[in-house]
Amino acid sequence: MxxxxxxxxxxxxxxxxxxxxxxxxxxxxxxxxxxxxxxxxxxxxxxxxxxxxxxxxxxxxxxxxxxxxxxxxxxxxxxxxxxxxxxxxxxxxxxxxxxxxxxxxxxxxxxxxxxxxxxxxxxxxxxxxxxxxxxxxxxxxxxxxxxxxxxxxxxxSTDMYEIKSFKYLDKMKVVNQYIQDHYTQNLMIEEVAKIFNYNPSYFSRFYKKFMGITFTEYLNSIRLDAAYKEMRDTDKTILEIGLNNGFATNKTFYNVFRNKFGMSPQKFRKQFLKKSN
The missing domain is CATH 2.60.120.10 (Jelly Rolls)
Structure with missing residues (x-):
């Protein structure tokens, strides 16, 4: 974010x-x-x-x-x-x-x-x-x-949660900047919660309520965005791209990618390269 x-x-x-x-x-x-x-x-x-x-x-x-x-x-x-x-x-x-x-x-x-x-x-x-x-x-x-x-x-808008929550935007900017700076690492929600002095369970609920998506969904969106650019602009293998962008295994990268784009990373790359040519 x-x-x-x-x-x-x-x-x-x-x-x-x-x-x-x-x-x-x-x-x-x-x-x-x-x-x-x-x-x-x-x-x-x-x-x-x-x-x-x-x-x-x-x-x-x-x-x-x-x-x-x-x-x-x-x-x-x-x-x-x-x-x-x-x-x-x-x-x-x-x-x-x-x-x-x-x-x-x-x-x-x-x-x-x-x-x-x-x-x-x-x-x-x-x-x-x-x-x-x-x-x-x-x-x-x-x-x-x-x-x-x-x-x-x-x-x-009287007493709306959305209005009250605007004061948290600056805090969330810092949290999400940390995620953006460390997405290539094995980043766990417990680690991020501890860094920003939150109880992990509370932080998980708060993040979802405020952001509209879970911590994991946001982290994966950052990783996918970076992986997409590497697939488009480099000749690195799918395995390399997944590992370079924080996905623990090739299977994890495959599942997250397919869930978001409706196809495997390999199929996407073939279609993109075909369109480019």
């Missing part, structure tokens, strides 16, 4: 962009930022993991990730997505200081709202224009979008 600093897109007070997933194994490891993030799956599919839940977005569906929530994404089916990241200061200003203090946005509405969909499609098709008039229309659609969401897609 790493903190991501969000910089607004030129001509807008928020960051807005689209991306094409170029391979079905595209994986963005857990991260967080103060900005609220809206993900609109224009085509293909997008898997979003946060707050202990896994959401599967299909074409023309969207999801909202509130400020300071740890999340990760994967593209199981090739496609294109629109991303809008609203700075916390901006959201609080335009909601008259009510966002976060009084309400949060629901991740996914009970029913996909046709008015929201119309706004997102317009934004998707026009945000990259260089014309002033289109910039103004997109900004107007953003206001319309937020008004619709505030009217029909919020819940009270």
């Amino acid at each position: 790493k903190y991501e600093k969000i910089s607004p897109t030129d001509n807008y007070p928020y960051k807005i962009f689209s991306f094409h997933s170029k391979s079905s194994d595209r994986l963005i490891p857990p991260h967080w930022h103060e900005s609220l993030e809206l993900l609109f799956c224009f085509s293909g599919e997008l898997e979003v993991i946060f707050a202990g839940q896994t959401y599967h977005l299909k074409a023309q569906e969207f999801i909202i990730i509130n400020s300071n929530h740890v999340h990760s994404t994967r593209s199981p089916v090739l496609g294109e997505c629109l991303v809008i990241q609203f700075p916390l200061e901006y959201l609080q200003r335009i909601t008259e200081e009510q966002y976060l203090k009084k309400f949060l946005f629901k991740a996914i509405p009970d029913q996909q709202n046709s008015e929201v969909l119309a706004c997102l499609l317009y934004i998707y098709r026009n945000f990259s224009s260089e014309e002033l008039v289109n910039h103004l229309y997109v900004k107007a659609k953003i206001y319309e979008l937020l008004a619709i969401l505030c009217e029909s897609n919020t819940f009270s």
Whole structure:
């Protein structure tokens, strides 16, 4: 997990962009930022993991990730997505200081709202224009979008655990940085708990509740991300890559990799090299 600093897109007070997933194994490891993030799956599919839940977005569906929530994404089916990241200061200003203090946005509405969909499609098709008039229309659609969401897609944030837990973010940044620095070693949860003065059982429960994934799942995501890059960029054997990135045995690497990507490391490498050639 790493903190991501969000910089607004030129001509807008928020960051807005689209991306094409170029391979079905595209994986963005857990991260967080103060900005609220809206993900609109224009085509293909997008898997979003946060707050202990896994959401599967299909074409023309969207999801909202509130400020300071740890999340990760994967593209199981090739496609294109629109991303809008609203700075916390901006959201609080335009909601008259009510966002976060009084309400949060629901991740996914009970029913996909046709008015929201119309706004997102317009934004998707026009945000990259260089014309002033289109910039103004997109900004107007953003206001319309937020008004619709505030009217029909919020819940009270009073006494929410998520709000209280924000104070732990700095602590978790240090814990996860330690994991990132030592993932190649035989890292055990008991060792990490002891280093940061936690009871192992408590630390295990706290980590899962706060991060939305277990200590082992996060550790394996870091190892897999590093292993993926070595498989892509080097000629090392699968055994070497697994051992180099902290997996105790080749079998462990195989099982973790297959569980995440749906195929063996060997098969993945053959398919990737075939695509590359």
